[in-house]
Amino acid sequence: MKSLPVLDLLAPPPPPRAGQALLGLGLLLLALALGWPRHPTPAASFSLDAQTRPTEIHRIAAGASPLALASVATPAPDETVAPDWADLFALLQRHGRGPVALLELSPRTRPGRIELVGQTPSLQSMVEWLQELEADPQLSDVTLTSHAARVAGQAQPAGGAAYRFVVQARWHAAESPAPAPNSTRHRVQGDNIAVSPG
Amino acid sequence: MSLRFRNELRMELRMRSCQVELLGRGWNRPPLAVANGTGSGVAALNAALQALQLTEVDSLPSVARLTVADEYVHHALVEADGGADQALEAARVHYAQALQRDDLRVQVIPLERKGRWLAAAVIDTDLQAWRQTLEQVGLQLTHLHTALVEDLRELAPQIPEDDAVIALLREEGISLVRLKEGLPVALAWERLDTSLPQALDDRLRAFVREAASRVGVGHPCVIYLLPESRALCRCVWDGRDLPGLLPLPQEASGSRLMTTPPPWSDTAQIPMDELAGQLREAARGPSHSPPQPSQQP
Numbered sequence: 001m002k003s004l005p006v007l008d009l010l011a012p013p014p015p016p017r018a019g020q021a022l023l024g025l026g027l028l029l030l031a032l033a034l035g036w037p038r039h040p041t042p043a044a045s046f047s048l049d050a051q052t053r054p055t056e057i058h059r060i061a062a063g064a065s066p067l068a069l070a071s072v073a074t075p076a077p078d079e080t081v082a083p084d085w086a087d088l089f090a091l092l093q094r095h096g097r098g099p100v101a102l103l104e105l106s107p108r109t110r111p112g113r114i115e116l117v118g119q120t121p122s123l124q125s126m127v128e129w130l131q132e133l134e135a136d137p138q139l140s141d142v143t144l145t146s147h148a149a150r151v152a153g154q155a156q157p158a159g160g161a162a163y164r165f166v167v168q169a170r171w172h173a174a175e176s177p178a179p180a181p182n183s184t185r186h187r188v189q190g191d192n193i194a195v196s197p198g
Numbered sequence: 199m200s201l202r203f204r205n206e207l208r209m210e211l212r213m214r215s216c217q218v219e220l221l222g223r224g225w226n227r228p229p230l231a232v233a234n235g236t237g238s239g240v241a242a243l244n245a246a247l248q249a250l251q252l253t254e255v256d257s258l259p260s261v262a263r264l265t266v267a268d269e270y271v272h273h274a275l276v277e278a279d280g281g282a283d284q285a286l287e288a289a290r291v292h293y294a295q296a297l298q299r300d301d302l303r304v305q306v307i308p309l310e311r312k313g314r315w316l317a318a319a320v321i322d323t324d325l326q327a328w329r330q331t332l333e334q335v336g337l338q339l340t341h342l343h344t345a346l347v348e349d350l351r352e353l354a355p356q357i358p359e360d361d362a363v364i365a366l367l368r369e370e371g372i373s374l375v376r377l378k379e380g381l382p383v384a385l386a387w388e389r390l391d392t393s394l395p396q397a398l399d400d401r402l403r404a405f406v407r408e409a410a411s412r413v414g415v416g417h418p419c420v421i422y423l424l425p426e427s428r429a430l431c432r433c434v435w436d437g438r439d440l441p442g443l444l445p446l447p448q449e450a451s452g453s454r455l456m457t458t459p460p461p462w463s464d465t466a467q468i469p470m471d472e473l474a475g476q477l478r479e480a481a482r483g484p485s486h487s488p489p490q491p492s493q494q495p
Contacts, residue, residue: 001350001353001354001357001358001359001360001362001377001380001381002354002360002380002381003351003354003355004307004309004316004347004350004351004354005307005308006307006343006347006351007305007307007316007318007343007344007347008305008341008342008343009303009304009305009318009320009325009342009343009344010339010340010341010342011305011341
């Protein structure tokens with residue numbers, strides 16, 4: 001049995017679409033908690049810029065508690081920028097054709113990386129698709145993290161797919177080129193991403 | 199568990215008695231004070247509040263919840279597309295036609311996204327009487343609930359089945375709810391002498407049959423009975439002791455009953471084409487009649 005909502009005869013009637021509004025509010029709060037929007041706003045860019053100022057770090061370190069010192073001494077996390085959804089949808093349009101079917105997309109699996117789950121009828125088409133992703137200027141370090149074949153006797157998936165696989169790749173903003181293999185440092189400032197050799 | 203940010207007073211009003219609990223703030227805790235009153239209707243509420251004032255209560259809270267018995271409330275299921283305003287208007291129209299009165303306080307809650315609502319209505323004069331009784335002791339009625347909905351909310355975690363009948367025994371009758379897909383699809387209030395077991399049995403059978411034919415559910419079902427002791431009882435009714443209920447019509451191959459066989463796991467589900475063939479054979483006469491499906495009476 002499903003639970004019923006509260007019935008209060010003295011309460012005003014529930015507003016239309018109250019459930020959707022609450023859901024939207026919850027998603028918005030969740031997105032804010034996760035750091036959306038990823039392109040830094042002016043305030044956010046100031047915050048990021050302040051974190052990279054040596055004088056600020058030294059000032060914090062000089063009078064901070066051991067815990068604060070530890071946090072300051074911790075290397076900065078990967079400073080690559082996660083993609084926004086428009087860029088991801090464009091990516092799906094570019095690579096969503098052919099025998100490979102995309103099942104899932106996770107933009108924040110790890111900082112600066114995206115994760116794709118797909119299925120394909122043959123390993124050959126999977127390898128070709130990985131090569132296609134590797135050639136995409138917005139992606140690098142394309143890595144096949146897992147793959148699985150359909151066991152005989154299981155129900156045949158739609159499209160005849162027999163292999164399911166997971167791919168991770170490093171994401172780069174549309175206007176910035178993929179880094180050279182030895183480039184590992186990224187600096188975030190405003191809406192631009194500057195890539196410099198590490 | 200529930201968290202209360204303020205002290206609150208919970209009152210449960212029945213036809214001839216009333217129980218009042220003063221609850222403190224915080225997570226579920228024992229009541230700070232409990233009082234009971236007897237009498238008819240609002241007199242019981244008044245007696246319980248006066249008894250509460252005799253306890254060692256410093257001050258009465260500002261939150262006062264009153265839950266009234268089913269005898270005071272008219273419940274109904276209404277269909278309305280759109281939002282709560284449309285549902286509320288549909289409920290008012292329903293009550294105006296069914297009860298021939300418009301002096302009602304009406305409220306609705308959504309049951310699902312397909313436009314079904316549960317409506318409740320109390321008579322305005324009753325509401326005013328309850329309010330005035332509370333105001334006499336310096337309380338303001340802030341929430342008004344119905345026992346039916348509160349009991350269903352409380353019972354929901356204890357009822358795993360999505361298809362069942364719930365019978366809630368009250369002082370002057372019984373509230374009956376037919377569940378389908380986990381939500382009420384039929385409601386009934388039967389006024390009867392609950393001390394007579396046969397009367398209860400007859401009303402329950404009639405409700406099962408009526409709900410089965412009206413909302414397209416099978417009459418073998420799980421029945422939950424909540425007596426005054428609040429000890430929930432469960433029984434499985436296979437329908438075989440319901441003589442004459444849902445007789446198999448000759449043209450039943452397209453009936454709603456046969457197109458929605460009961461979904462219980464212990465019944466044999468027969469493919470629809472095979473079932474239709476059997477029914478056609480049965481309609482030709484006894485000499486051609488194959489064995490009947492096991493779930494049919």
